[in-house]
Amino acid sequence: MKIVVVGAGLAGLTCAGSLAVDHEVSVLEATNRIGGRVRSLRPQEGQSTTDPVVELGAQVIHGSDNPLLHDAMLASDCSPAATSLERGVIVVDGAARPLTGDTQVSSPLRTLTILRHIHKQLSGMGMGSVSVQQALRMARVSRLDQQVFIEWFQQNTATAVAHTSLGSFCTEDWYAGSSDQQLRAGTGLETHLHRWAAGLDVRLSHAVHEIRLTNDGVQLVLEHGVVDADKVVITIPPPLVANGTLRVTGLPSSRITAAGRLEAGDGVVVALRLEQRATGERFTFDGDGGLGHVTVLGNQQYVVAVSKGPQASKLRALASSPTALTRAVTALDPTLKITDDPPLIEDWSSGPWRAGAFTKPGPEVAAAAATWRQPWEERVFFAGEASQAQGRAPFLDQAHASGVRAASEVRQHIRN
Template sequence: MRTEVLVIGAGISGLTCATRLAEAGVRTVVVEARSRVGGRIRTFRPADGGPSLELGAQVVHGDRNPVHEIVKTETAPRPTAARVVSGRVGRPMGALARTPNPPWALEARLNAEGAGAGESVNDWLGDRGGPYPVASEWFRQIWAADPDRLSARGVAEAQRGDTAGRGEFVVSGGFDLLPRRLAARLDVRTGCPVQVLGWSPGRVDAQTPAGVVEAERVVVTVPPSVVTHGTLTVKDLPDHKAEAARALAGGDGCCVVVTLSVLAPETASVFDADGAGGFVSCREGRPEALIVARDAAAACVRAATGPGLSALLAVALPWTARARVLDTEVADWGADPWSRGAFTAPLLGAERAPAVWAEPVADTLFFAGEATVSGTRPPWVQGAIASGAIAADRLLEAMG
């Protein structure tokens, strides 16, 4: 098969890039290793037709997010109960709000003040009267990174670079409608992993189980860790690019939908400040509980099988103590060979890596994905969209 441009990865960055290229009249083919489009967007739909739950990207951040232009959205539902778990005891979130330095207030302060070079989030918290273990865990869960390694300046600058606006929204009918809408008018080949990518200036040969795809240029949108682990081998990748890829390891993430034998008596959202469960939520009248855990908490959730999972839930959602686990649906992003993590946070010592990874090589290899904008934009869906648009613009400029 031959095409002008090959896009590797049908996540949001790859689909955005391919859409822009196709609109410019460039023959473009998108290949995706998974059997579906969407990358780290994955929606769970209960068999009884109940409300969908998100096992990947959770919400649409901001009222000016470009997602609103593509699919129908609605304001994210607010929980009737919000709690925090600390010392394995749950208490109302309002109690945390009444403390001198609730985590979200410290987060807003960091975004407003900024931070010095080489300063971790925990360093920054310590300079402001810390340690604040609850706030530290808050940053860990929001950014999927150890606060001792998370760059305070990178966090602040990413938030300042975000133009998505305010508020939180959900995609009506499920987040996976977004990639499906983007892919509808594109030539997308799912179940077609690129194993080896060979290239020379102006020529690309991508080896897949279905054969070789030839192109003039390629856009690599898979997370850098996929290349580092050799799941996708890029021949003759320059040393500085390989070094940047190693610095851009994605943070661990594991999400689980647990279907229980008892219906939830309330709509609740729980933050596990002890670091064992991340964020846990449920909806009144529904049998599902959703666990979204990152960094160290992801490992805890991954290890909590059988009784361990029930015990974890019982602390966050006491009503589950009288319930049996009927089923689980797991999205283990840290173990997924085509993601190798949740997303890429700005880390100390890796400040230049996103820009280096984003640089084209010989006007032939181009790169996109939220890792390419880490530290300048939030590494969420709007960041992925921006990265795909930037890569498309660079490629079109190279084509003249």
């Protein structure tokens, strides 16, 4: 049985690795690298392979019970990430405020507890749901706390949250905030994806432009030539099917509509080189908007800014002017000494095979995902974190889970 997987991100590699045990499997990747939205800067000349690398895509593994940690080599490579607000600094109204003691600003997770109490009260009274912004005002949350809360969750979900239904916000895991633990891979997440890809038939720079059903299988149309297969698994972001970047001939309009509703949020990652390696880990959250999460790792020579959602455009604009970018980062943390080296930039919304940082939450997302992931004509299958969008945050474990599910579905249809 010949199976083709379209896309060499975590979902595609997970699916291909499972199916390759007993089938002929090829992975076709449009770009010149594997990893999808995992992008790790490898050590430069003169650096030890044990030095921390710069993550320019997915930053951490969420949760101590994450199934990815069943991989012993990845688990042994991980250590707690310094991304906790309780151990960091937040900058709001231009002032740096540690979130300990009397700082005149509350942790967004503490504000979330207040909103959940408001939601419980309103539900008990049989009242209809209000928006997050309305609930913040009802709870008499201060202006600064409102600003910090909204910006924190906009960064975590890559979407505007002020007008989100309070009911959805308080009941869906997507908005639950930080998981119990966040882990960083010392040698880089991409290193492990390359390890998992070893032994697989992965073909880079093989963009699939069209998929057609044939009498007894599928045909994939590339820029130069075609590939025939019995089954195909599509793992690229659904918006790329909705906008015609990848055409699936005959795919029902309901599927195309569902793909379009699985919209990805904007996201930009920028890394600036420091004059010297940092001696300790530091985490700063830009509550004023623009730079998002700013992290310096211990023994690392980069400061990394990750901005998602409505504020990502501000970081994108700053990145176009290295001088303005350096000025903005040092304004957040004046202790940083940044070199004149050009910044490293990954714009996850720019490029023909990119659709954004990750799937945004929304009232129609779960239903759209359920429609999108259903196997079609027993020959076309779907994976990727968007296909798992059921109120769960679109972290790496969901991409992995989608690959496992799709592989199981393919096997089931082969047996039948």
